[in-house]
Amino acid sequence: MTITIDAPKLIKAAPLLRAQNVSKTYGAVQAVRSVSVEVFPGEVLGIVGESGSGKSTFLRMLNLEETPDSGSYTLDLPEVEGNLFDLDRFARRMLCATRIGIVYQNPHLGLLMKHSSSGNVAERLLVAGERRFAVLREKASDALEASEFPLDRLDAPPAELSGGMQQRVQLAKAIALEPALLLLDEPTTGLDVSVQALVLDTLKRLQQDRKITMVIVSHDLGVIRTLADRVMVMRRGEVVEAGLADQIFQDPQHAYTQQLVHAKL
């Protein structure tokens, strides 16, 4: 006997993000297998799973860096319509620059390591068309401040900063344009525990103050538990279970999720 969950009845808002039957293969490997998910405005979705589960591949597709073999992806925004996977390169780049922010585990992927920190954030604004120097400087330092970056280090290049500070620069760059969607790929992996707590706290504040919709991928269940409202568990490219975060951690249904939750220290 199992209970099936109904479609939303009380929530009136439409989902911001809707992905349907997204699949991707690399040669003989099926990295992502028919994944469907909806994320509502202001919601934080956590995706967990071991290495090779397809979670990061799926996130890169949401960032329009990769194109799937099949499937559709829509965002409920006035300026875009239809399947985002069908957009041309220019339209993708514009949409990512203006409405989707991303923070990678590896700061080299998201930052120019030798440019100044404020320059890294301003670059994002330039791509979106801002040309006034004073506005660039002000918006960049606002975003860095919201990410709790020390303002006396504005001109320091990320290469000279600690791991935690580099993640703050990435975060500032991601939120500089107040994106509708913030994607986080293992944002605290590799950081010291104390620094990790500070970055998590910054993310939690941003979520509460700005109500940004987030999708966060991590193999660290503690990170997901702290941030996510809802959790999707992936294994070998497939979604094995999805539910409210407390339910996934307290009453996991699938054998794999039970194993994952019980393996946590």
Next chain:
Amino acid sequence: MTTVLEVQGLTKGFTMHHLGNHLAAFDQISFDLRAGEFLLLKGQNGAGKSTLLRTLYRSYIAQAGQVIFHSNHGAIDLLRAADVDITLLRREEIGFVTQFLVARPRVSAEALVAEPLRLAGQSAEAALKEARKWLAEFGVKEDLWRAYPTTFSGGEQQKVNLARALILPQKLLLLDEPTASLDVKARAALVARLRELKAAGTAMIGVFHHPDDVAQLIDRVIDLTPGLENEEREDVVV
């Protein structure tokens, strides 16, 4: 009085895949709850009292049954409601009070208590004022209001937790041993607050190790001891 909750044939068990077995918690529980009613769950350890509360809150997934909650937005089955609908109800209408505080790094006691009011749309100033009132009510020393509860003693954390959990009046309140290890003053404040909420129409389901703490509030008792028929379970307190 208006019905808040209709529980029909609620059944819960746990499948433990690594052991290959199924552990039954409770079977075919049915009851109704009206606004302003206080229902006590009884039964020995392991009878499934806390499990029942968590199943109603949807931290646990039920195997069978139906739980109709008459929300301000209309009636909805809590066992089958979409996750986002449950999140909405938890924010606005259904509260869960445990003895444990979930502290967050770098969030002060008063900010933590004010949070439910902030999420409900109150201004920062008004929410903070109300939060301080409740911290005082539960006996948290003023010096601690701006401090981070992560480092508080168990008793102080629990008071912060109660203030946070009870600050916003809810339609349905689930209470999982909130009096355990509370000092006399805080216990009195808790009972006073529950009485006030009850009078205002909050329906409550509670598990208490020492039901005497809330004796005057209890309207009905449900015994979860395994093997009882449904008509044997229920007892009305006169």
